[in-house]
């Protein structure tokens with residue numbers, strides 16, 4: 176039995192049915208989880224906002240040429 180780390184409902188998946196790196200979705204709360212390891216089965220929540228943290232600022236241009 177595998178339980179959702181978020182809502183603790185039964186995800187109804189078997190260790191034999193998934194591979195490492197596979198994404199499973201909780202039918203109850205809709206959270207996506209990546210299978211980290213299959214033995215023992217470990218899940219990690221997928222961070223969909225990962226690429227939004229890229230807000231580098233370019234303030235090197237002061238127009239200070241002469």
Ligand SMILES: [Zn+2]
Pocket residue numbers: 179180181182183184201202203204205206
């Ligand atoms: Zn859930």
